[in-house]
Amino acid sequence: MDSGSVYLQLNRITFSHCKGRDFDILKHSTQQGLSLLDSLKKTCNFKLRLRNSSQHSTHHVQSLVVNCNHPQNADFPRYHSKKEKKPFPIPIVELRRAARERFKKSKSQPRGPVPPPKRGLVVQRLVPLAYSVFNARITLINNLKKLLKVVPVNSCKWCSEIHVGPVGHPFKSCRGPQASMRRGLHEWGEAVLEDVLIQVEAYHLYDRLGNRIPHEERFSVPRIPAVVELCIQAGVDLPGYPTKRRRKPIIRIGKKEFIDADESELPDPDQEAKKPEILTEISNFEILPPSSKEDTILLAEETLKVWEEMREGAKRLMKMYPVRACGYCPEVHVGPTGHKAQNCGAHKHQQRNGQHGWQAAVLDDLIPPKYVWHVPYVDKPLENDLRNFYGQAPAVVELCVQAGADVPEQYKPTMRLDVGIPSNVREAEMVV
Incomplete structure (x- = not known):
């Protein structure tokens, strides 16, 4: 409402x-x-x-x-067909109107300062935040591996849909191969971590201001999780993924041409300077499930905390370090401009010669919240005739809620916790 x-x-x-x-x-x-x-x-x-x-x-x-004063029930996130382009975060009309306003105001005023990332520098005040986001992601992965040992999660064998609960839902929403022969029914199996937490990969850039990746070099450039690449560009130093750190702003000689400033007169960087601790993932063989119900609840609450910490931190980093997303496929590129690899296989990619339709990315492009049906009663399976009364929540949130954590306030509207669920189909037909 x-x-x-x-x-x-x-x-x-x-x-x-x-x-x-x-x-x-x-x-x-x-x-x-x-x-x-x-x-x-x-x-x-x-x-x-x-x-x-x-x-x-x-x-x-x-x-x-x-x-x-507070919204109770909100609509579910809209499902975008693969045959249509994703909407822009800000409509083109509003972008043009804002550009005209900025042009009018800039006529009588001096040009403002250029942000540090456009000059090749790292924003020092955001470096601790980058390490915090990186460690929050590692902690989230380790905690989800432990929770999957105690909370059952089912995944469809034909499509990407999952269901958190002992028994899969009966809704006919499968869009996988041969879905018409199965009349849209899912075939459920045991889910893994990648089903709950979607890993969006991006190309790792040695120099974020360098030339765009051409199509011929698409296999020679390593691909890593997009959140990790964003943290690296924001100041996180990983041994396996070197990146260029400038200590002086670049010198522009053209619109798209620049040269690096002379840093020979600067003292050598201190290699022994203390850096924040970097966590590592725990292997599947070392994962131990929680020993008691109290430990499970504490683990679920910690998982929700690091989930929100990762999302909020990544959202702040995206305001300073631009991220691009394809409007046709899930491809993401961390950098001012997208790459030139012609590997887009979305609808009508032949007309674009496989090129991506780059646009400004939102947080859900970088960290997709995979929505699942909310189970109000774990010991009772969902009913197909009462589908309109059930809510939805991100898979990570639903997993933690079923493990015993409290429901966060921002997810209550879509979970429809205040909706009275009828006890039978006849009672549901009487609802107006």
Whole structure:
């Protein structure tokens, strides 16, 4: 429900004892204890207004005014077909309008300073944040490996859909090969870490201001997780992935041409300087599940914390270090401009000769939150006829919630926790 005032008109209701009295309405609740009024009491304020439709009529119109300050139920993320291009984060019309405004204001004002990444430098105040995001990702992976030992997760053998719970859901939503022969039903199997946490890879750049990667060198450039590449460009030093660190701004000699400044007069960098600690992933053979229920709850709460820490930190880094995403396929490139590799296999890629349609990336392009159905009762499987009453949440969040962690506030609207689920199909048909 959106914030604002919602008017529920209950017309043609006859009350023989309504003069000067207050009424309790909508008290009827389902067997599971949630009615419309009960679901709105938590976050909304109520005002009851009564007025007569005519002076000599016994029929009255009752208006229930609901002032909701916090959203309760939000729509699910829109599913974009592979045959259409992803929308721009900011519409083109607004970008052009903002560019015209900046051009008008810049006529009588001096040019502002250029951000350090465009001059080839690293933002020093964001270096600790880059290490924090990198370590949060490693901690998240290690914790998810442990939680998968105690919380069952099912994945479809034909498509990329997963379900957190002992039994897969019965919804006919499979889009994999031969889905029409199976009438959209899934074939469930045991899921792995890559099914829960999607690893988006990107090319590693030795010099982020260097030439764009041509199509012929697409196999010679290493590919690493995009979040790791973003942390490397933001200041994280990894032994296996060297990168160029400039200590002086570059010298521009053209729009796309520059030369490096002379750094011979600068003292040599201190190799013995203390750097933040870098965590490492635990192998699958060393993973031990939590020994008790209390340890599982603590592990789930820590996993949710590092999940939000990784996402919030990556979002801050993306504001300073640009990330590009293809509008047709899941390809991501960390850098000011996208690469030239013609490896886009999305819809109508022949017309583009396999080239990517680069645009500004959002956080969900870098760290995709794989949405799954929220299971309100773990010991009871979902029902196909009650699909409209169930909510959704990212797979990591749903996994931690089923392990015992509290539901974060920002995910409650899509999880539809305040929706009363009917006890049977007949009761669901009576819902208007």
